[in-house]
Amino acid sequence: MWTIVLCAVAVLVVYYTHWINKWRNPKCNVVLPPGSMGLPIIGETLELIIPSYSLDLHPFIKKRIQRFGPIFRTNILGRPAVVSADPEINSYIFQNEGKLVEMWYMDTFAKLFAQSGESRTNAFGIIHKYARSLTLTHFGSESLKERLLPQVENIVSKSLQMWSSNALVDVKPAISIMVCDFTAKQLFSYDAETATDKISEKFTKVIDAFMCLPLNIPGTTYNKCLKDKDSTLNILRNTLKERMNSPAESRGGDFLDQVIADMDKEKFLTEDFVVNLIFGILFASFESISAALTLALKLIGDHPSVLEELTVEHEAILKKRENPDSPLTWAEYNSMTFTLQVINETLRLGNVAPGLLRRSLQDIQVKGYTIPAGWVIMVVNSALHLNPTTFQDPLEFNPWRWKEFDSYAVSKNLMPFGGGRRQCAGSEFTKLLMAIFLHKLVTKYRWNIIKQGSIGRNPILGFGDGIHIGFSPKDN
Template identity: 45%
Template sequence: MRILGADCIIATLGSFHKHLRSLVLRLFGPENLRLVMLHDVQRIAHASLLSWLHQPRIELKQATSSMIFSVTAKRLISYDESSSSEGKLWMQFNAFLQGLLAFPLYIPGTAFYRCMQGRKNVMKILRKLLDERKKAAHRGSIDFLDLLIDDLKEKKHLMNENFALDLLFLLLFAGFETTSSGITAALRFLSDDPKALQELTEEHDNIRERRDDPDSEITWEEYKSMKFTSHVIHEALRLGNIAPVMFRKVIEDVHIKGYTIPKGSKIMINPSSAHLNPTIYKDPNEFNPWRWKDRAEPVGGASKEFMAFGGGLRLCVGADFAKMQIAIFLHCLVTKYRWKAIKGGTMVLSPGLQFPDGFHIQLLPKA
């Protein structure tokens, strides 16, 4: 709560939580994904891959973090790194990330202290942006910040500026950190599985071959047809366990399997206990995207057996956006390029998915 903000969406309940979800879905809902975000993601993915082509190596997690942040930050706050006086805003999250799961000791020199300082720096930038936008002429709800400002005026009894800033902070962070980890995990697994990479590549090559213009933009229908790609994404997220824990507070007594969880209890859910359960997934530690051909994919992105995006009323509001970004990136990558692992790639799953030595690759033109 101290890290993400006492007023953040995580702590809201009832009608207010429903209102906030509907507000965020105006950005990440299916209609906006189809009409706006699909184009943005493709444009940034193509430009990023082209810029990586002639570099001797890139660290994939960092490179994809920057790429994805540019998409989400544009739609959230109209942020453009090339013209911003604040420099690389996404880099301000680095200190924040290091202390996200650290012991909460707020003393200079500790990871938690650096984490809170990183948050403080980002919040200062967001506060300045909010103040400038409020003074500017009305722009007609061009980005999410404009929507928040309109909501502040209309829902004064519900929303305040601190809440709005905490929400922006959370969306900026969640929008790039988890998705970049998903992309890095997927490429790490595919690097060691030529058969899966070949089937993935064939699926995307077939999509291009069916077009009148092979280099035209991906359509929504093409995206929704990427079945094996969806299997790869679900399998990478299952094994990667990017969200290592989920927290819940019991708002009324819960009776389950002969036990009672009392109202007011704090609950920590561990998704990997399901994701790596051999009674649910055969050979659970193996990367096997074909296993998803024989099982129904999670409705709405979650089930009791798959919780990469949480579940229930608290299901990650950006789940569909994250899966779309990974799928589009993979399409742009495998249809025009190939890659070679150079260094690193070791995955540590606790606490949270980490690549201690990074995952360095060299991008090469497709043979």
């Protein structure tokens, strides 16, 4: 009896050892990048989601770069992946969007935007061209100059005034609400003051599931997130139906009105696609802008010399006006040289996500290695931003370093908004909102950080217990 049991155990050990060995060493007729596939099924996911309390590269990535070099293989949630911190490879990947690679999200994130049938978040060609063109129409440079600048100044002024009535403000969620409400207003004329459903509150919960395990079990973070996502999509879907049933002459010409006008021309503009498109734009602006601006406040607060030079620059703008209280102009915005340096330095240090994800459409040959078709590619832009060869003391917050960079060098060494055909269409909107916020803050308010929260990555940029700031109006 014992002999049979021991034989059975031996067979199982041999079987699982062989299975694990096959998992860790995928059978390919090509040379794969060095690396490890981790544990069966979950791969190395657990190491990726361990929090890191630093603005440096996440330890998951940094340790493997030190061990394997700037390109290595791994496995995330059962998906074989190649991680690249090599600037040449990353540039090559971006240049071949739609040819060699396509957009890809981790399963958790992809399901948040999934519709019936295949997810359209991976679409290229006419669909991506349309979505990008529409976004630039409403949030690009021309729209910022002609229409959005005074609106951004107004929402920032109202927000700061409201925050100054409180003893302290947890700025990350507060900025998130401001950004979400403003973006929703531009997209579908959402009025946060009269709305019964607070979209910003739902998005705050959705972000919690960005990197969690996709276990749709009652009580889990992911399950709760899906409920909030479905609730938000229902709000957007009802808004779309109401707008489609309203008289054309009553529409104000916002983002949603333009999409509705195009629905008869473009077959891909189904109701589900429109709803998910708006959800995606809201999600992207909600998290990225609020994280970057919160980090800026924390870093500026920790560096009095930066705050001093910012204040000098913005008070000089007011002194040149006939009326100091007149609205901000486009020329004044473009004169904010040091402010842009502060924004660039914040974006350099504050990569919101650990990397940008793509999926290979065919075998890709790079520097003697092959990335097999169907594998995920994580492009680690933060490695470019923290390169000590380019940036002396790369973890030091030093806005003055950008004086040495011309526009070409900036575009080559700073890619917080991605690159290639998928470069974020809201990049200029992000910079403008941050600049106007800093302008109103340093000219109209005194502020101090009352509670320092920890800054780190899990692997998304996070702020621990929050950054709590007290605001008070300056004496006129």
